[in-house]
Amino acid sequence: MPLTGHPIVTRLTRVMGLKAAEIESLAAIFERDLSVKKREELIVHGSEFRSLCFVKAGYAIRYRLLRSGKRQILKLILPGDVVGLPVSFFDRSGYAVVAVSELTYAVCPFASYVRLCYEQPKFGLVLSWLAAEEAATYAEHIVNLGRRTPIERLAQLLLDTHARLLAVGLAGEASFNLPFSQEIMADALGLSVPHLNRVMQQLRAEHLVTSNARLIDLTDLAGLRRLAQYQSTDLAPIPVF
Amino acid sequence: MPLTGHPIVTRLTRVMGLKAAEIESLAAIFERDLSVKKREELIVHGSEFRSLCFVKAGYAIRYRLLRSGKRQILKLILPGDVVGLPVSFFDRSGYAVVAVSELTYAVCPFASYVRLCYEQPKFGLVLSWLAAEEAATYAEHIVNLGRRTPIERLAQLLLDTHARLLAVGLAGEASFNLPFSQEIMADALGLSVPHLNRVMQQLRAEHLVTSNARLIDLTDLAGLRRLAQYQSTDLAPIPVF
DNA sequence: CGAAATTTTGATCCAGTTCAATCCATGTGG
DNA sequence: CCACATGGATTGAACTGGATCAAAATTTCG
Numbered sequence: 001m002p003l004t005g006h007p008i009v010t011r012l013t014r015v016m017g018l019k020a021a022e023i024e025s026l027a028a029i030f031e032r033d034l035s036v037k038k039r040e041e042l043i044v045h046g047s048e049f050r051s052l053c054f055v056k057a058g059y060a061i062r063y064r065l066l067r068s069g070k071r072q073i074l075k076l077i078l079p080g081d082v083v084g085l086p087v088s089f090f091d092r093s094g095y096a097v098v099a100v101s102e103l104t105y106a107v108c109p110f111a112s113y114v115r116l117c118y119e120q121p122k123f124g125l126v127l128s129w130l131a132a133e134e135a136a137t138y139a140e141h142i143v144n145l146g147r148r149t150p151i152e153r154l155a156q157l158l159l160d161t162h163a164r165l166l167a168v169g170l171a172g173e174a175s176f177n178l179p180f181s182q183e184i185m186a187d188a189l190g191l192s193v194p195h196l197n198r199v200m201q202q203l204r205a206e207h208l209v210t211s212n213a214r215l216i217d218l219t220d221l222a223g224l225r226r227l228a229q230y231q232s233t234d235l236a237p238i239p240v241f
Numbered sequence: 242m243p244l245t246g247h248p249i250v251t252r253l254t255r256v257m258g259l260k261a262a263e264i265e266s267l268a269a270i271f272e273r274d275l276s277v278k279k280r281e282e283l284i285v286h287g288s289e290f291r292s293l294c295f296v297k298a299g300y301a302i303r304y305r306l307l308r309s310g311k312r313q314i315l316k317l318i319l320p321g322d323v324v325g326l327p328v329s330f331f332d333r334s335g336y337a338v339v340a341v342s343e344l345t346y347a348v349c350p351f352a353s354y355v356r357l358c359y360e361q362p363k364f365g366l367v368l369s370w371l372a373a374e375e376a377a378t379y380a381e382h383i384v385n386l387g388r389r390t391p392i393e394r395l396a397q398l399l400l401d402t403h404a405r406l407l408a409v410g411l412a413g414e415a416s417f418n419l420p421f422s423q424e425i426m427a428d429a430l431g432l433s434v435p436h437l438n439r440v441m442q443q444l445r446a447e448h449l450v451t452s453n454a455r456l457i458d459l460t461d462l463a464g465l466r467r468l469a470q471y472q473s474t475d476l477a478p479i480p481v482f
Numbered sequence: 483c484g485a486a487a488t489t490t491t492g493a494t495c496c497a498g499t500t501c502a503a504t505c506c507a508t509g510t511g512g
Numbered sequence: 513c514c515a516c517a518t519g520g521a522t523t524g525a526a527c528t529g530g531a532t533c534a535a536a537a538t539t540t541c542g
Contacts, residue, residue: 064384067470072388074380086373086380091475095380111480117366118482121358124365131372132327138379139315139327139336143305145386146431147313150498181520190387192499197522213507213521229308234332239352241359391530422488433531438490454539 003027006106007080007168008054015129016122016238025120029112035104042083043097050110053083058103059179063187064095073188075137076161076180080168082130084110101179125238136233145190148228150199153189155228158209162218163232174218178211244268247347248321248409249295255408256370257363257479266361270353276345283324284338291351294324299344300420304428305336314429316378317402317421321409323371325351342420366479377474386431389469391440394430396469399450403459404473415459419452 003009003023012018018026033056036042042060043049060077074095077083087093088110117124140160144153161178165171180188186196203209208224210217218224244250244264253259259267274297277283283301284290301318315336318324328334329351358365381401385394402419406412421429427437444450449465451458459465 064380066384066388068388070388072384074383086376089370089373089476090377091477094377094472094474114366114480115482118362121360121362121365124362124369125355125358127369128365128372129330131369131376132330135327135372135376135379136331136335138376138383139305142315142379142382142386143307143313145383146429147307147309147311182522183520187387193520194500194522194524195498198498201522231335233335235330236332239355241356423490424488434488435490435492435532436530439530442490 003030003106006054006056008056008082008106010168011080012126015235016126016240022120022122025116026123029108029116030106031108033104033106035102036099038099038101038103041096041098042103043087043093043095045094045096046092048091049084049087049093051084051107052088052110052113053105053107055079055081055083055103055105058099058105059101060097060099060103061180061184061188062095062097071187072190073184074141076157076184076188078161078164078168078179079170080164082134085127085130085134100181100184122238122240129235129238133235140233150189150191150195151202152228153191154185154196154199154203155208155224156230157185157189158203158216158218159224159228159230162216174221176216178214178216244271244347247295247297249297249323249347251409252321253367256476257367257481263361263363266357267364270349270357271347272349274345274347276343277340279340279342279344282337282339283344284328284334284336286335286337287333289332290325290328290334292325292348293329293351293354294346294348296320296322296324296344296346299340299346300342301338301340301344302421302425302429303336303338312428313431314425315382317398317425317429319402319405319409319420320411321405323375326368326375327372341422341425363479363481370476370479374476381474382429391430391432391436392443393469394432395426395437395440395444396449396465397471398426398430399444399457399459400465400469400471403457415462417457419455419457 003026009023042053045065055077057079060083061073062075062077063071063073065071077097083097083105113123117127144156148156162171162176165176170176182196182200183193186193189196204211208220208227210219244267250264283294286306296318298320301324302314303316303318304312304314306312318338324338324346354364358368385397389397403412403417406417411417423437423441424434427434430437445452449461449468451460
């Protein structure tokens with residue numbers, strides 16, 4: 001399974017240079033690409049899941065459904081993201097993942113990856129880095145939900161999504177095609193759909209963004225950043241010995 | 242620096258059996274124990290931080306201060322926890338950590354740990370596991386803040402804190418000494434102090450907990466778990482090859 | 483013992499939810 | 513190519529859960 005041009009290679013390379021030989025040993029443990037249709041579940045809540053899935057194209061959400069019927073979305077999953085982290089470390093998944101568009105990804109069994117870590121320690125560190133990045137994203141989300149106003153939250157979400165899409169070449173300098181419905185954004189930000197809608201209008205009214213349908217234009221990027229108190233968190237490169 | 246009886250050894254052993262030799266190579270990279278006084282900052286927001294600190298005794302909080310003056314607490318840090326994860330992976334810390342009681346811990350330079358990972362790949366996996374656990378804790382926190390009612394959040398916080406204290410031998414079967422003020426709990430749960438106080442009273446009124454001062458008694462553990470929809474998330478053991 | 487920190491209570495108010503209804507775009511089959 | 517179905521976006525009105533602000537009561541600590 002060749003990995004050339006795969007968003008995940010782009011992503012890993014940014015963190016730690018990978019030699020051709022290393023990319024090859026990574027490619028060796030991958031199975032054939034899979035794809036799922038919109039609305040299909042990649043991970044079922046409560047089930048066991050022991051694979052790493054590197055998203056190539058398409059979008060998904062990781063979420064938890066509560067008894068009350070409410071849904072909290074933990075993460076918007078974009079190309080380049082890893083599904084199955086941190087789930088693979090646990091007995092059973094505490095969350096579900098569902099595709100919100102057609103989605104294709106490369107899979108490798110978690111056990112194979114772990115074996116690779118024993119052979120080439122670098123990969124163990126890469127895994128740590130990915131997990132740490134995941135944790136940092138979640139941390140930002142906590143701040144958002146706990147102590148930010150709705151408009152700040154939305155600004156943050158738009159900026160973050162834009163930055164992540166940009167990093168894998170799926171966005172323009174200040175515009176992008178938002179692949180998520182308002183219901184999804186509301187469930188990510190802990191708001192009701194009507195309110196999210198009004199907050200979106202507010203952003204437009206203040207000339208911070210322009211949007212027609214799902215096409216978002218970050219008209220005033222600096223203003224948005226100020227509003228969201230946006231701070232980019234750069235991963236430090238992995239030391240090599 | 243001998244690590245015998247250190248809470249972190251207890252914690253790591255649960256995830257992955259460590260041979261005596263391995264504990265020793267771990268002990269070798271640790272410096273002398275440090276301690277800080279109440280209110281002292283372990284990590285300053287925006288600074289660089291490249292160490293792993295394993296808490297031996299005492300309590301701390303990881304938090305973010307916003308322009309508005311509001312504070313969001315990301316994590317209540319207890320003995321056995323690691324400070325400097327995921328911070329060490331990043332250029333600069335996005336968060337601050339401050340002790341809320343006298344606190345003692347063992348430190349090792351992050352670079353030393355990384356070097357150890359290259360020599361003994363197992364430690365790279367251990368690091369991944371710790372980071373994944375961190376991410377999972379944060380995920381639960383997100384659900385709490387986004388879609389749970391205040392009383393559910395508090396129930397969850399009490400159960401979680403109890404479970405974590407129990408794991409390091411600092412709690413009774415259904416009672417413990419809560420080392421955090423209501424202000425801290427409020428800032429963790431995204432509530433105002435007066436409201437947190439009232440929610441606490443509500444828990445008492447419904448005979449779910451009894452509490453005098455900081456001593457908490459989980460009178461009706463099953464009821465609390467039901468209320469919080471508590472589900473324990475067990476880490477799977479690291480495969481050994 | 484006095485100062486500071488923490489917990490508790492009360493009164494007011496508004497942001498955001500809830501529950502509908504409506505509007506709009508897109509796609510589908512006859 | 514139209515009639516209809518479906519999912520998403522938008523709007524409106526009413527209600528309410530928590531925030532806010534302020535003060536008092538209580539505990540902790542120097």
